[in-house]
Amino acid sequence: MLRQPVTVLDDAAAGAVLELCEQDPVANVFVSSRVAAVGCDPRRLGGELWGYWRRGRLRAACWAGANLVPVGVDDVAVDAFAARARRQGRRCSSLVGPAEGVLALWDRLEPAWGPARDVRPDQPLLAIAADPLVAPDPAVRATTEADLDLLYPACVAMFTEEVGYSPETGDGGATYRRRVAELVRLGRSFARIDEVDGRRRVVFKAELGAVAPGVVQVQGVWVHPALRGRGLAAPGMAAVVALTRERFTWAGRDTVVSLYVNSFNRRAVAAYERVGMQHVGRFATVLF
Structure with a gap:
C-alpha cells in the first residue's frame, strides 16, 4: 500500500522527525523540542505534526497547533501542506519559523486565510x-x-x-x-x-x-x-x-x-x- 504524501505523524515517525530537524537544529528547535519530550502522538503534543513523504522517506514536516511551523520544506511540500491547511481551515494564531518556508506557505494561504493582522518577514535568527x-x-x-x-x-x-x-x-x-x-x-x-x-x-x-x-x-x-x-x-x-x-x-x-x-x-x-x-x-x- 502506497503511503499518502501528507499524513498526520505518530510515534513511529519520531526518529525520522528528529533526523529531519537535525538538518538545521537551531531553526527547527521548536519542533524538535516537543518531539524529543513527548513523541509525535497528537494527544500528547497538543496539536498535529504533518509529514510529507517522498519515496518512502520523510522529506518535510509541519507543526499544526496554536502555530503553523514548517520544517525542511521545498516548493512541493509547501503546496501539499498549504492544501491540507486550506481544507482544514485556519485554527492557528500565527505562522512562524524559517522565513523561506513561512512566506511560501503564506503566499499560498493568504487568498483563503487573509488578510493577516501583521506580517514580519525579516526576523534575524541569532545564536x-x-x-x-x-x-x-x-x-x-x-x-x-x-x-x-x-x-x-x-x-x-x-x-x-x-x-x-x-x-x-x-x-x-x-x-x-x-x-x-x-x-x-x-x-x-x-x-x-x-x-x-x-x-x-x-x-x-x-x-x-x-x-x-x-x-x-x-x-x-x-x-x-x-x-x-x-x-x-x-x-x-x-x-x-x-x-x-x-x-x-x-x-x-x-x-x-x-x-x-x-x-x-x-x-x-x-x-x-x-x-x-x-x-x-x-x-x-x-x-x-
Missing part, C-alpha cells in the same frame, strides 16, 4: 555556542514559584507589547499563567527583580521557550519600560546565556543558545550582538 562576550548581570537568576505573582504581570506586558493583544483575552489569563508557571517549574525562567518606584518589580526577564538536545531557544526577553536605555539588556542576556549553558548540557554537544528578533528592533539586535550572538538564519512570522 551563540560559547561564553558571552560581556559580563553577565549577577542579579539575574532562575525564578522560583515565590516570584510568580511578580513575574506574571511582566510576562503579560511583554506578550501584549510584542504580539499586539493581551494573553488574558478569552480565559482571563488562566492558560497563559499556567504556561508561565510551568517554565518556572522547569527552571526555564530567568529574571532580575529590583525595587522600582518603591515596589519590587521585574526589571529584566527571559524564558527558554524550546529546549532540545544541544539547542535552546530564548523567548520573551523584556526590560521594564521605565528602565530601558540603561544598558540592562546585554548583561541580562549574557546572564541568560551563561546560566542556560551551565544548567542545560548534553554529552558530546556544546549547548547553543538562540533566539529570533524583529529586524526593526535595532536596539535589541545590537544588544544580542554585543553578547556574542551571531546571525545564523532568518525567521518570519504571520500574525492573525
